[in-house]
Amino acid sequence: MSLLEVEGLSARHGLLNAVREMSFSVADQQVVAIVGANGAGKTTLLRTIAGAHPAAGGTITFDGLDITRMPAHRRVREGIALVPEGRRLFSELTVEENLRVAGRRARPGPWNVGSVLDAFPMLTPLRDRRAANLSGGQQQVTAIARALMTNPRLLIVDEVSLGLSPTAVDTVYAGLGRLRDAGATLILVEQDLRRALSFAGHVLCVLEGRVVLAVPAGDLTREQVTEAYFGLQSSEPR
Amino acid sequence: MTSTSADVPALWAVRRSSTGTRISSAALLAAGVALFAVPFGFAAGVVQQLTTLFIFMILAVMWNALAGYGGQVSVGQQAYLGSGAYATIFLTQHAVPPYLAVLLAAVASALLAVLLAPLLLRLRGGQFAVGSWVVAETLALLVALDADLGGGTGISLRGLNAYAPNLRRAYTYWITLAILLLLLGLVVYLLRHRMGVALQAIRDDEDAAAALGVRTGPLKFGLFVLAGFGCGAAGALTLANTLFIQPQSIFGVQWTAYMIFMVLVGGIGTFEGPILGAILFFLLQQQFAQYGAGYLIGLGIIAAGFALYLPRGLWSLPADRLHLRLLPVGYHLQRRVARPSARRSDV
Amino acid sequence: MNWINAVVQGLLLGGLYALFACGLSLLFGVMRIINLAHGDIAVLGAFLVWSITTRANVSPLLGLALALPVMLALGYALQYTVLARSLRGGTLTPLLVTFGLSIVIQNGLLQAYSPDVRSLGGSAGTLSTGSWHLTAQLSIPYLGVLTLATAVLMLGGLQLCLRHTGWGREMRATALDSDTAALVGVPASAVYARATAIAVGVATVAGTFLAVHSTFDPSSGPTQLIFAFEAVVIGGLGSLWGTLTGGIVLGVAQTIGATIDPQYSILAGHLDFLGILASPRGRSLITRSTT
Amino acid sequence: GKLADDGAQATGSTLKIGFVSPRTGPAASFGEPDGYVLSLARKAFAGGLTIGGTRYDLQIIDRDGQSNPQRGAQVANDLINSDGVDLMLATSTPETVNPVSDACEAAGVPCISTVVPWEAWYFGRGAKPEDKQAFKYTYHFCFGVEQFHQAYTHLWPQVPTNKKVGVMWPNDSDGNAIRAALGPLLAKDGYTIVDPGAYTDGTNDFSAQIAKFKAEGVEIFNTFPIPPDFATFWRQAAQQGFRPRIAQIAKTGLFPSQVEALGDIGAGLASAAYWTPTYPYTSALTKVSSKELADGYQNEAGKQWSQQLGPSLALFDVAAAALRAVANPKDRAAVAKAIGTLDVQTPVGRLRWGKGPNGNVVATPILGGQWVRTTGGKYPLDFVLCENSSDPNVPVAAQLKAYGA
Amino acid sequence: MSKAIPAARALTGRGLSKRFGDLVVLDDVDFSVVAGDAVGIVGPNGAGKTTLLNLLAGSLRPNAGTITLDDQDITTTSPATRCRRGIGRAMQIPRPFAGLTVLENVLVGASYGAGLRGQHAYRHCAEVLDTCGLIELANRRADSLGLLHRKRLELARALATGPRILLLDEIGGGLTDAEAVDLVVTVRKLRERGIGVVWIEHIVHVLVQAVDRLVCMDAGRIIADGDPQAVLSDAVVVDAYLGKAQ
Ligand SMILES: Nc1ncnc2c1ncn2[C@@H]1O[C@H](COP(=O)(O)OP(=O)(O)OP(=O)(O)O)[C@@H](O)[C@H]1O
Ligand SMILES: Nc1ncnc2c1ncn2[C@@H]1O[C@H](COP(=O)(O)OP(=O)(O)OP(=O)(O)O)[C@@H](O)[C@H]1O
Ligand SMILES: [Mg+2]
């Protein structure tokens, strides 16, 4: 049974078609990595799923519910959380306040300020620091922690390891692993292919707004993915 | 990243003008010059109304330069209107011929801007807006303290009665038109010059602009003083056109409201928008002002309506649909045509 | 003695300015809207309170209590119908919208109520004219004390809520980045509507106090606006405690200026404001981020 | 080429009269009765005017000056240049009247105006005290400082006081004119003036002034403020225990609503009027008496009469007389010249130019009186005249009572 | 780039310290880069790398220490002046001029930072845009770019100022492998032209391909400095930064 069903989804920026009739589905408790070159439309796709960008066509179904026109904040209540590109923390709020804002209307679940800080111990000394004064990596971790506070069933992370030091990447993936093990579904954009292929069960390659490859991660070689990046392979139906 | 080919500059060229912009800017210039003939062929009413319209245009163009290109959202440009008008009064009281006084008063307003710049330009955003407004109010109060300038009562410009009515109208018209064309020319020059992009960069992110080597201080200062000059000229011309001023009205914040209206309704950050906005504002006033409160309600509804349904202003309609540009002020990178096909195969 | 009286009266006057500035500060802090219609909304509120007070022949405070729900609802409606859309157009669009709103309210009131001046002072009875006479030179008016107390309560209460409640955090978060707030489940437009409703409500309170303090007519709105803006800026944009301080600083500057010479009253307030902007210390005061 | 001349000149058989007054903005309450007055004038002119054997149609074009000088000048210029008016009328506050007059003077269009103290109109527009007739085209009728002086010195002795006058004269057109002229005149009559200094319109606190009045033991109080400032002041005065025996207000308190708004502390204020329904005069043009004028307005508009009715209608009386006084009413210079010699019956009295104070101005009376509570009438307050020194034809209704007595 | 670059220039910071309130972010750091040299900086999140760059570029003033460029003290000069003297900088969090096109963004750097006019500036911009892979997007408004293109624009703007010392903050994050290889090639080329490069990056395997020297920071101090491979195998560095993953 698939948790997320995307049918013929399109999204535009003005005249530019950033997402063109994409169709794919994500099963419950699956981990999907989305890869693709700069400007392929990954961010736009994720934002459309989370409701931060309007769909120009097609449908998005979440757990049997058509959410194509649902506003973003309601999708959060249904269990979709997005870690947006560029972190987008509330800059004047402290780290803890950032977490609490997200926790206020959260679905019930295991994540709260305490458990999130346990999962990302590097945040504990930063609790009372204003988000604007964090380093790039610290912001990235806070953004992921904040998304967890909503207790998502589907967590979408755009550029997971961007700006993270190697140890921080390990911590973050450990946290995501715990989430996966607790039964959540994950969609990640990750440019570190090795990571992506080892962590994700499925890989979705996006090229110029289209899904060109959608296969289980185990069946995939780096070469196949690289080819898909540059469009050398004819698109396969999922 | 693509590998660098040695002849990139040969492959690409920056275009600033096109046949379209060349024709339209020539036509605009011709139209501007032709307007000088109006007092010979048209009725007095037309001349006087065009003068009013040109003053509105000066105000709109200046406010747009400040806010739309420079990011300085001033709510206090009436300070210069007032200083321009009162400097004219002061100068005529000291035996300067009225029309010379108008020009000198504009310069005096620019000087006032020079004096105020160190205080105001340190402020940003809302603080700048409110700070500039308070400066205008302060000036109004100071002028009201000066009995020689009529105090709070207001004062008339008497020297112009020496001219026959039709001469006075024509002179005022010509000076207004000349100043308008001068300011438009300056703005176009600014936009074509590298200062144009630098100012817009400051508008978008002042720190980032500084980090790219832009001396933000002098540029902001220059623009601020230019706007002081323009608004000062508008104030002096308003006085020449209406003959009577009072501190509370010439320094009144409604002027800023009008400027915001004209610029935003026309299209902020474009050259053509404010001019269009000024024309619309003028026509509305001309046609409907007699309906009193109803007119003002309508004006308010139009302002809100534009903000809600056409936030980029009137000019965005033709500009978006027809890709219309009247002036050669942008930069466009184009691939040069007719490359030998051999080029492509080695990519 | 005169000076003490000046300071006391200035303090009380500052309460009125702070009250006026409160809604402005809130809208600016939360929605980054410079609301040019603020004064007119206050006058609209005053007209509503006046209508209720004279129709039902009740005290202005009761009239205010009855008018508040209506004005709060109006605030909600204002956000959903007008402001929400204008916010999408960048920072200047709301400026144009509120300018439009300002003249619509002003002239709408002119049509509905005629240009006659009105006041709530008469129906407020001794509240508007009574005072504690401490010495021959120093008397403390009931109204001033009530105004100041209301201002402290409202601004202080709102500030505490913004800082320490989940509700306030949501509001601040939405203020900083409404799109992202939606991504963590905060309905931005509802939060904005709440802020607008509160701002309109507080403006109504301010308008009512002004109406008891003095008279009002459809064109009275803009006159108090600049003082309110000054208070907001002196206090630091978006900080409500700061706004209270700003209002008081302004009020005291005006009364002290007037004691030197009446014509320096308003001028002293403006010069004080500009002086604060110019002084390095003052600037660090106002640029300090206070939320 | 040749420069275009002034608009539609001397053609057609329609005479156009422009009428500018503030209908919106802060001075809108002055313009409020104009709608009614205009309807009377239009009715009277409906049959046109026959002048020198020629019948002319008459058209009145009214415009809103928005209480703003720049707007006032612009509508005046449009009326002159686009509509080609033959005669301009303007009323109420210097913001509207002065720029309209200036525009007319500059364009050579005759203009008649009122309801600006004549000094503010004459000197405010640049005339010098030694000028006999500073303007060629613009004429004015209104009270001046001398009339206030006369009214006050006849009114105040009706209540015994220590003759100490506390004054609150703002730094605006009226305040400045009054300070310059009325102060010295009162001092000459033995009044002690306690003047804390000019204040700015829009001031929100008057504790400094009140403290001074209390310290000096002031018993007469005089002010020329805008209405909200007076309300603020008067409430603060009550709070701080300043209670003069005579509270003489001008500029505010012209209209009943302004006094009503003060509530309990409004009754008993002394004021002065340039017209009331008890004026025993009839409009020459419309043949409407003062009483009929007030009643008509109260019926039509459902509002209490206001002093503005008189002078506004008087403008049309003068206009008609001026047009009739020349052979060719399209000859602007002739019309202007004729105004300077007119003698017209209007609701505010008989206006005769040429008798001073200068060639452009007729000074009209202003009579002292008091706002009193009515018993059982439709309106809570009424203005009763207490002295008639500058126009003895107008009946006096009562003696001045001490404030709060 | 079209400018001739004099040999052996150096940007040096000595004894740099930076505090935010009680928090010591940089503690007595010595750092220097010579023209034609490429230095990589790594270190855990929050180590103070960006802060060091901020001090060198002039966006922040140090609490102690001096910064010199070619033996001239520039500790207190403004970012704009430093830029014109040849210090170019790409920010970790891109801040493009949203209302300008990509070309115009770059043009600001070319005409003010590098002081080029007219056709010279245009040619320079075209080269830089081509180098950074943005030439096809030259006429797009900068606010329509995705994150990675914004990062490239940061690089392009910094390059356009004609720097002799280029400070890069995580411009390679989020690049695909192929794109990263391109970037390495670009940086090598810059170095060959005599530009001194300081590059902060967490993708160590990419970074080491481009730099001759690697600096590792931790908690406001430099804990290792030297040959990249040596630094990476340093136990202290492994412990503080790389963790057991490497
Ligand atoms: N706000 C916008 N306005 C216009 N075009 C946009 C906007 N945002 C993105 N685009 C364009 O849409 C296309 C897809 O962008 P998107 O950011 O979704 O891609 P991406 O795969 O996430 O790229 P990246 O790897 O750079 O993050 C790109 O061509 C981009 O330039
Ligand atoms: N303005 C500031 N106020 C307070 N603390 C700050 C400020 N700027 C940075 N910091 C703190 O200083 C430390 C160093 O920050 P810096 O940005 O230099 O780290 P970094 O090494 O670049 O980290 P990253 O790899 O995550 O980008 C961090 O702990 C950060 O939270
Ligand atoms: Mg992306």
Ligand SMILES: [Mg+2]
């Ligand atoms: Mg960093």
